[in-house]
Amino acid sequence: MLFTVGGAVLPRSEQAARRSESSVYTARGALWVIIYLLFVLAPMFALLFGAHPPARAFWTEFSVAIGYAGLAIMGLQFGLTARFRYVTEPWGEDVIYHFHRQISLVAVALVIAHPIILFIIRPELLALLNSITAPWRARFAALSTYSLIAIVVMALWRTKLRLSYEAWHISHVVLAVVAVVAGIAHMVGWSFYFGDPWKRWLWIALTAFWLGLLVYVRIFKPLFVLRRPYRITEVRKERGETWTLLMEPEGHAGLRFRPGQFGWLTVYGSPFKVSSHPFSFSSSAAKGDGKVAMSIRKLGDFTSKIDEVPVGRRVYLDGPYGAFTIGHPADMHVLVAGGVGITPMMSMLSTLADEGDKRPVVLLYGSKTWDDITFREELEALKARLNLTIVHVLENPPEGWTGERGFIDAEVLGRHLPPPYGEHEYFICGPGVMMDAVESALAELHVPISKYHSERYSFV
Amino acid sequence: MRRRLADELVFATGAIVIVMSAFFAFLRAFR
Numbered sequence: 001m002l003f004t005v006g007g008a009v010l011p012r013s014e015q016a017a018r019r020s021e022s023s024v025y026t027a028r029g030a031l032w033v034i035i036y037l038l039f040v041l042a043p044m045f046a047l048l049f050g051a052h053p054p055a056r057a058f059w060t061e062f063s064v065a066i067g068y069a070g071l072a073i074m075g076l077q078f079g080l081t082a083r084f085r086y087v088t089e090p091w092g093e094d095v096i097y098h099f100h101r102q103i104s105l106v107a108v109a110l111v112i113a114h115p116i117i118l119f120i121i122r123p124e125l126l127a128l129l130n131s132i133t134a135p136w137r138a139r140f141a142a143l144s145t146y147s148l149i150a151i152v153v154m155a156l157w158r159t160k161l162r163l164s165y166e167a168w169h170i171s172h173v174v175l176a177v178v179a180v181v182a183g184i185a186h187m188v189g190w191s192f193y194f195g196d197p198w199k200r201w202l203w204i205a206l207t208a209f210w211l212g213l214l215v216y217v218r219i220f221k222p223l224f225v226l227r228r229p230y231r232i233t234e235v236r237k238e239r240g241e242t243w244t245l246l247m248e249p250e251g252h253a254g255l256r257f258r259p260g261q262f263g264w265l266t267v268y269g270s271p272f273k274v275s276s277h278p279f280s281f282s283s284s285a286a287k288g289d290g291k292v293a294m295s296i297r298k299l300g301d302f303t304s305k306i307d308e309v310p311v312g313r314r315v316y317l318d319g320p321y322g323a324f325t326i327g328h329p330a331d332m333h334v335l336v337a338g339g340v341g342i343t344p345m346m347s348m349l350s351t352l353a354d355e356g357d358k359r360p361v362v363l364l365y366g367s368k369t370w371d372d373i374t375f376r377e378e379l380e381a382l383k384a385r386l387n388l389t390i391v392h393v394l395e396n397p398p399e400g401w402t403g404e405r406g407f408i409d410a411e412v413l414g415r416h417l418p419p420p421y422g423e424h425e426y427f428i429c430g431p432g433v434m435m436d437a438v439e440s441a442l443a444e445l446h447v448p449i450s451k452y453h454s455e456r457y458s459f460v
Numbered sequence: 461m462r463r464r465l466a467d468e469l470v471f472a473t474g475a476i477v478i479v480m481s482a483f484f485a486f487l488r489a490f491r
Binding site for chain 2: 033036037040041044045048052055056057058059060061062064065066068069073091094095098099102103106109110449456
């Protein structure tokens with residue numbers, strides 16, 4: 001396979017560098033999985049060292065062990081959402097948040113199974129459920145469990161409960177702190193395994209570390225962001241109920257991002273408020289002047305008033321984040337966008353154009369109607385600077401439309417992409433249903449998983 | 461697809477945690 005940039009074959013050293021970059025990412029990803037498991041299991045197994053309390057029945061010990069593991073997983077949730085770029089890079093932020101959500105269900109199952117097993121083997125412990133007569137250590141356990149259940153209910157049914165994003169976010173953080181602190185208070189109160197004081201301090205230090213991660217993301221990170229403000233220089237109306245915010249750095253050089261990455265934007269209030277929202281950069285990453293653009297579609301919540309953002313307003317930007325970015329070895333790029341999923345693609349295309357990249361690019365772009373196509377004219381203009389083929393797929397095409405209609409599926413991909421399909425680099429961004437369909441279609445075309453990258457824009 | 465990978469990681473983590481908890485309990489109860 002030949003890797004080319006600007007029509008020229010990349011030197012062998014560059015090809016090797018790009019290949020080794022992706023294996024470094026894989027190795028880093030695997031390393032973080034091992035570290036994660038160590039943080040979950042090591043504190044529990046540390047209890048086996050030193051002085052031992054008297055042995056108990058297997059199921060009692062098993063229930064206690066899953067309680068410890070559940071608590072450790074809960075604590076590590078603060079780390080998963082701490083936006084450590086080095087940790088999230090190999091996976092992509094959306095995958096990390098997906099893992100955060102799914103693993104919380106495992107933690108809740110473990111924490112709830114812990115007392116249930118105890119109640120089955122020792123029914124007299126059911127009396128501890130009465131929080132009026134129960135000792136404090138049992139009250140803390142109940143508080144921790146109820147908080148956890150509340151977190152899950154509010155996260156799964158936020159929209160049905162009609163909770164605003166901000167109200168949900170604040171209660172999510174508060175309940176998470178209560179669940180973890182009450183969990184450790186329950187453990188310390190029981191003190192069965194804490195015959196050696198260092199074991200108690202190990203778990204207390206671990207809790208302090210988990211809460212420290214929260215302090216980092218809620219206090220230290222916002223402080224850094226506060227010192228690097230941006231100013232809105234233009235609010236531009238685009239097609240398809242989308243507005244582009246152009247921003248320039250105020251008193252600093254700005255951030256450097258890779259095309260396809262995103263940032264957390266705070267338009268109203270300070271970065272200390274939980275009102276930041278993730279949006280992809282839509283401007284070229286090759287300009288180097290520090291100016292950035294984000295294109296935002298009205299989809300509800302904060303975005304419904306995006307057109308009212310005044311020019312000149314000071315805003316805050318935390319970023320860049322995300323692994324959804326070009327720069328991998330490829331003979332051609334295939335970009336598959338649905339709706340506002342075009343924004344990271346716009347950044348990729350502008351960057352490729354600015355870099356003078358002559359490799360072929362195919363953009364498959366699904367929209368509702370012809371008039372709804374965000375960046376329609378800008379994309380046409382990019383054809384003059386890139387080896388770009390655009391395939392519009394319209395849900396409701398106008399009369400006389402001869403192009404693709406419906407949704408992007410395996411047939412559409414097969415009609416517009418030249419084989420060998422497995423040699424191209426694919427980028428997919430759009431609504432969940434479209435992404436599932438395209439990912440399945442690529443699997444049908446035998447495209448290896450390493451050759452396609454996807455990002456879901458609703459991951460919070 | 462990467463999400464499917466994340467789902468598999470969640471499943472693997474859950475399974476490892478349960479097996480290791482059983483191992484912990486075994487060491488405590490039968491040693």
